[in-house]
Every structure is written in C-alpha cells, then in structure tokens.
Amino acid sequence: EPEVTQTPSHQVTQMGQEVILRCVPISNHLYFYWYRQILGQKVEFLVSFYNNEISEKSEIFDDQFSVERPDGSNFTLKIRSTKLEDSAMYFCASSEVTSSNEQFFGPGTRLTVL
Amino acid sequence: AQRVTQPEKLLSVFKGAPVELKCNYSYSGSPELFWYVQYSRQRLQLLLRHISRESIKGFTADLNKGETSFHLKKPFAQEEDSAMYYCALSAGGFSGGYNKLIFGAGTRLAVHP
Numbered sequence: 001e002p003e004v005t006q007t008p009s010h011q012v013t014q015m016g017q018e019v020i021l022r023c024v025p026i027s028n029h030l031y032f033y034w035y036r037q038i039l040g041q042k043v044e045f046l047v048s049f050y051n052n053e054i055s056e057k058s059e060i061f062d063d064q065f066s067v068e069r070p071d072g073s074n075f076t077l078k079i080r081s082t083k084l085e086d087s088a089m090y091f092c093a094s095s096e097v098t099s100s101n102e103q104f105f106g107p108g109t110r111l112t113v114l
Numbered sequence: 115a116q117r118v119t120q121p122e123k124l125l126s127v128f129k130g131a132p133v134e135l136k137c138n139y140s141y142s143g144s145p146e147l148f149w150y151v152q153y154s155r156q157r158l159q160l161l162l163r164h165i166s167r168e169s170i171k172g173f174t175a176d177l178n179k180g181e182t183s184f185h186l187k188k189p190f191a192q193e194e195d196s197a198m199y200y201c202a203l204s205a206g207g208f209s210g211g212y213n214k215l216i217f218g219a220g221t222r223l224a225v226h227p
Binding site: 003004033035041042043044045048056058091101102103104105106107108 | 146148150156157158159160163200204213214215216217218219220
C-alpha cells in the first residue's frame with residue numbers, strides 16, 4: 001500500500017539555521033499539507049498546497065516558512081531561521097482529488113532547535 | 115471559531131469493558147468529522163469518518179449535530195486498541211480535498227489485561 005514518506009526522521013539544528021524538511025506524498029495525490037505538533041500540544045495545521053500554490057496557511061506560517069514542490073515527487077517545508085519554539089514534530093499529509101477529505105499522513109520529522 | 119475538544123487526556127479501561135472517547139466540536143457550517151488513531155511508534159491513520167457511517171475494528175461514531183458531538187465507541191475494548199486517538203474536523207463540508215484538519219488534543223486509551 002502506498003505511503004507518505006518523510007526525511008529525515010530527526011533533525012537537530014542550531015537556532016538561526018535554515019532547515020528543509022522533505023516529504024514524498026502518495027503519487028496520485030494532488031493536495032499536500034504540513035502540520036506540526038509541539039510536544040504535549042495539539043496537531044496544528046500549517047499550510048495546504050495545490051496546483052503549485054498555497055491554498056491556505058495558518059497564522060503560524062509566517063515569512064520564516066515556505067513550501068515548494070521542486071519536482072514531481074517531493075514536497076518540502078523550509079524554515080529560514082529557526083527559533084527554539086520551532087522544535088516540534090512536523091507531519092506531511094496528502095489527499096486525492098475526491099469529495100472525501102481523507103488525508104494520509106507521513107511518519108513525521110522531529111525537529112529539535114538548540 | 116472552529117474548535118475540537120477532547121476532554122479526556124487519558125482513558126484507562128480493562129479488556130472487555132466498553133469504551134467511549136468524547137469529542138465535541140464548534141463549527142457554524144456543515145462539518146466533516148474524523149477519528150484518527152496513532153499506535154505506538156506509528157503514523158497517524160484514519161480510523162473513521164462520519165460520512166461513511168462504517169464500523170472499523172469494532173469502533174463506531176455518530177455525529178450528533180444537536181449536541182455538536184462525535185463520540186467514539188466500542189462495546190468491548192481489546193488490548194490492541196491501546197493508542198492515541200484524535201478527533202478532527204474538516205471545515206468547509208464536502209467541497210473537496212484541500213480543507214485543513216482541525217485536531218483535538220487527543221485521548222490516550224490504555225486497555226489493561
């Protein structure tokens with residue numbers, strides 16, 4: 001069964017550094033999402049992406065964040081200058097073009113900002 | 115405001131006991147509700163959605179618009195049901211696959227032998 005994959009599984013970085021989190025959505029899916037979960041808190045929506053542009057973004061998704069689909073398979077989340085409070089689990093998800101909104105999640109990338 | 119509330123952080127039951135994980139939502143439009151489950155060291159995966167009205171692994175959930183609830187139930191819990199359960203709301207109804215999910219805080223279900 002096809003799955004969403006994410007790399008790396010764990011990323012440690014210094015405050016102020018740029019990080020890129022990578023995701024490979026399920027191949028026939030056209031909607032892509034990033035969510036994050038700070039330890040002990042809710043899973044929060046960051047951004048949705050369709051047809052090579054952002055469909056919706058949350059207030060968390062400020063100018064430090066960007067998303068890109070650089071080729072036909074990868075979907076990336078970039079944080080330009082990481083802050084301590086960016087430490088979280090980041091989940092990528094994808095969904096098909098159907099009336100159902102079933103989103104398939106990746107295993108997550110744990111980002112630790114020191 | 116769009117919100118999902120799961121009042122219990124932890125629900126601890128013995129094997130064979132009935133289980134009810136509570137979920138209440140706040141949304142003025144026509145919501146689509148889901149239950150996602152995360153087993154230990156695994157990814158979030160869809161358990162149920164209200165539009166399909168199906169039973170998965172013995173779990174059912176009914177959308178009650180009057181009480182704005184979508185509680186998850188199972189008559190006889192099994193040890194393998196131990197996991198984190200998240201209720202989620204998709205705002206915007208059935209208009210397509212781009213709607214964000216709004217999650218509750220999650221309830222950890224622990225089923226003891």
